Amino acid sequence: MSEITEADIRSRTGEAIEQVGVDADEVAFRGALWDAGLAMVQFPEGKGGLGISPMMQAAVEETIRDAGRQFHPLAVNTIGIGMGLPTVLTYGSEQHHKKHLRRIFTGEDIWCQMFSEPSHGSDVAGLSSRAIRDGDEWIVNGQKVWTSVAHVSRFGMLLVRTDPDVPKHKGLSYFILDMAAPGVEIRPLYQITGDAEFNEVFFKDVRIPHENLLGEVGDGWRVATTTLMNERVALGGSTSPRGTGNIAMLVDAWAEHAGAMSEAASATMRDRVAQLWIEAEVGRLTTMRARANSTVGNPGPEGSVGKLASAELNQRIWNTTMDLLGPEAMMHEPGYPLSRSDESRGMGGYTLSKWFLRSQANTIEGGTSEIMRNILGERVLGLPGEPRVDKDVAWKDIPS
Ligand SMILES: Cc1cc2nc3c(=O)[nH]c(=O)nc-3n(C[C@H](O)[C@H](O)[C@H](O)COP(=O)(O)OP(=O)(O)OC[C@H]3O[C@@H](n4cnc5c(N)ncnc54)[C@H](O)[C@@H]3O)c2cc1C
Structure with missing residues (x-):
């Protein structure tokens, strides 16, 4: 671990604020934090961080607030920053990192998470949306539900079944989906508040390039x-x-x-x-x-x-x-x-x-x-697990 101290972090943050201006617009301000390694301090150098303990992030946030700027680390893109960033960093290629990480943090690209399906919320590993390989592409059909912010999202984290012949956790793959791809249909779902924060998302012969895969084919559960x-x-x-x-x-x-x-x-x-x-x-x-x-x-x-x-x-x-x-x-x-x-x-x-x-x-x-x-x-706590009778059964043989 490095010898960067809390005082160093405060002074680096102060310098970054001075350079970009405390009143800079959100994208520019967050971009400056990213470039100074102060966006997610635990991330590697050159990728928004400094490779140090995440506890140092509090010093960044306090310094920003002390400078008089309201700052919420996640609010601009909660799902993208909170979940997309670490997932892409962990499983994405260098190309994925270059294309996505900074833009997720600045909020230029909003991301959503497409895991839940009508019969598979808690039991998400049992989901049935299918992707079938076609050369350098995958063709996706199926439906997701309760997808928060899908209607304003540029990309989505998509979990689909690529092999129905193996037990449910083993036949999943994880893709980055371009939400503007032909065949993606997004319909609002209204909540008890009257807001439609979330949506239903339908896929009809949606084509995803193979390079959008995160992790290996069949390893989607680990990525998820x-x-x-x-x-x-x-x-x-x-x-x-x-x-x-x-x-x-x-x-x-x-x-x-x-x-x-x-x-x-x-x-x-x-x-x-x-x-x-x-x-x-x-x-x-x-x-x-x-x-x-x-x-x-x-x-x-x-x-x-x-x-x-x-x-x-x-x-x-x-x-x-x-x-x-x-x-x-x-x-x-x-x-x-x-x-x-x-x-x-x-x-x-x-x-x-x-x-x-x-x-x-x-x-x-x-x-x-x-x-x-x-x-x-x-x-x-290491207590005994609940019975899982479908654990070793091929997904296609599990009664629905
Ligand atoms: C506001 C909101 C936003 C959401 N946003 C997203 C999103 O962006 N992307 C996404 O993919 N999903 C999203 N979801 C979906 C959410 O993850 C699921 O609703 C949740 O996982 C529960 O699944 P379910 O609704 O199918 O309920 P079910 O799984 O059908 O559960 C019904 C009831 O049974 C209980 N139950 C189920 N299994 C067990 C078990 N093994 N042991 C004990 N009790 C059990 C549950 O606790 C629950 O009380 C969102 C949901 C809400 C409310």
Whole structure:
């Protein structure tokens, strides 16, 4: 490991900010961080990083905030940066790296993740979208569902079946899909919030060049596991400053509404708010500690701890906010308008009750809480696995 200190990182970040300008547009600003090796410090030199521990990333983010710029490392392209970047870095060729890495980080190319299918969300390895080789290309047919931001994406991470004659985990391959390719059809799916953050994606004889393969043919499950482990860390781990984010919205709502409550109700609610504030802070410190312990490379199954804890905490925060608001929580805009953001970040201008509705997805997206508990039980605690009767059966022979 290198001898780069936290002070070095702060001064490098300061120099990069000075060069590009603190008010530079997002693409230019993020591009400057990439070129200075400050985008993902654990990445190799020349590829957005410095090959040092990811714990140093916090110093970059703090320096940017201290300079007066609002900065969220993922928001501009959450799936691309949180999951696409590490997957392409790990399994992509030099050519893939040159073409994609920087543009993912700057947000010039939004990426989506196409794993889930109508009958295969938790059991994603059982999916049935098929790719058949045709010379230097693959022809894809099938359907994905719940594909977040597909409608604004330039590329997608696509997991498909390339061999139905072997057990389900062994017959998958992983491709980078050009979302503008002929035969890709994207249809919006509206959520309980009224937003269509996600989509159905249909493939009809879509041709993908063989060079878009990540990993080997039939090794898609291993590549997908890298994406999923990084997804759990991206969804679970926030190290934003103390008392910010969702817990700040609850505390603000408390400050606004506590005065109108009876003394007894107010005292009970104060205890609940304080307890959640403590839990949010424990989560934040745990994430920081996990970051400090992590090394260069991809996360393991322990990333599920943060995903599980933060999803369930988030729902408790929003349940409490609704109790605090009382009947006002049930007020929604007349007509319950449906909307679809043109940006990957979406979800702007939500009311508190819309945030409550959105939080219902937290224990489903990125793997349900039940699946997180299975992973933690089996792969972290070493408990006996659940029965998997289809493990050694050819995928085509598994009854559907
Ligand atoms: C907002 C949102 C965004 C999403 N974005 C994407 C995306 O961009 N790309 C993508 O590919 N997918 C995406 N998803 C899909 C998500 O990954 C799946 O919904 C999730 O993995 C669950 O799959 P499922 O919906 O098929 O539920 P199912 O797998 O059918 O599960 C139904 C219920 O059974 C339980 N269950 C299933 N298997 C087990 C088991 N073995 N043990 C115990 N309980 C079990 C589950 O926990 C759940 O409660 C998104 C979902 C949401 C809500």
